[in-house]
Amino acid sequence: MTYTIHDKGLSTMIDWRNRDSYGKSISSKNRAQLYRLRKWQRRIRVSNATERNLAFALSELDRMASALGLPRTVRETAAVVYRKAVDKNLIRGRSIEGVAAAALYAACRQCSVPRTLDEIEEVSRVSRKEIGRTYRFISRELALKLMPTSPIDYVPRFCSGLNLKGEVQSKSVEILRQASEKELTSGRGPTGVAAAAIYIASILCGERRTQREVADVAGVTEVTIRNRYKELAEELDIEIIL
DNA sequence: GGATGTTAGAGTTCTATGAC
DNA sequence: GTCATAGAACTCTAACATCC
Numbered sequence: 155m156t157y158t159i160h161d162k163g164l165s166t167m168i169d170w171r172n173r174d175s176y177g178k179s180i181s182s183k184n185r186a187q188l189y190r191l192r193k194w195q196r197r198i199r200v201s202n203a204t205e206r207n208l209a210f211a212l213s214e215l216d217r218m219a220s221a222l223g224l225p226r227t228v229r230e231t232a233a234v235v236y237r238k239a240v241d242k243n244l245i246r247g248r249s250i251e252g253v254a255a256a257a258l259y260a261a262c263r264q265c266s267v268p269r270t271l272d273e274i275e276e277v278s279r280v281s282r283k284e285i286g287r288t289y290r291f292i293s294r295e296l297a298l299k300l301m302p303t304s305p306i307d308y309v310p311r312f313c314s315g316l317n318l319k320g321e322v323q324s325k326s327v328e329i330l331r332q333a334s335e336k337e338l339t340s341g342r343g344p345t346g347v348a349a350a351a352i353y354i355a356s357i358l359c360g361e362r363r364t365q366r367e368v369a370d371v372a373g374v375t376e377v378t379i380r381n382r383y384k385e386l387a388e389e390l391d392i393e394i395i396l
Numbered sequence: 397g398g399a400t401g402t403t404a405g406a407g408t409t410c411t412a413t414g415a416c
Numbered sequence: 417g418t419c420a421t422a423g424a425a426c427t428c429t430a431a432c433a434t435c436c
Contacts, residue, residue, distance in 0.1 A: 286409085364398090364399065364400090365399075365400070366398095366399080366400095376399090376400080377401095377402095380400075380401065380402090384401095
């Protein structure tokens, strides 16, 4: 069973091969009957507007998740969030695409595979503002308990994008853990903090990346990295030799 | 010339507050 | 409960300076 298909994948499948369970070819006499069965099967699977909308929303979710390379668990979670929103009648007055994008954003956070609103916006057909507004609405109405995204969750993806070795990744996580203990991450954008930690770690590990390179991968500006990395270096007493 | 640092001004988001 | 407003915090762009 899966939540990512509107009928949860529980309806009967009649394939198009015209062969029985033994692999034998179906006689021409029975083919016409099978054809009729397929036709009704198709009509019954999506029988009303609600199911049609759900099917559309779930295919939209799947399309966005594929474009972002998200794992199956995130897709299932997003589908569950969307179905809950439908059950609570939260879609009324909002676009299907907007709610689907917001559900995906929430699912990413729930599954600790965070994607920024900008990234969701890139693969969706709605604006960042709309996604953010809908996300806040459904998370409040569905009482989704979502903690602020940890910068650590961004480290593997950013390091991979920068072709950095595991050592740099470990060092970045270590820096971020220390920063978190000293409350240097609260109130700051997680991508900016993660980018700054990776920038520091890349220098400390001798695999230096420029601020521009890190900024491009993290989707923040060089200025943000400068501000964040100086804070981290000062508060954590890290000596950086450029 | 490229990387980095500094600064100023502006935009966005969030939260608190008060009026209705 | 909803809406408008103000203020804080963060981030952005842009311009210019400094260093190697």
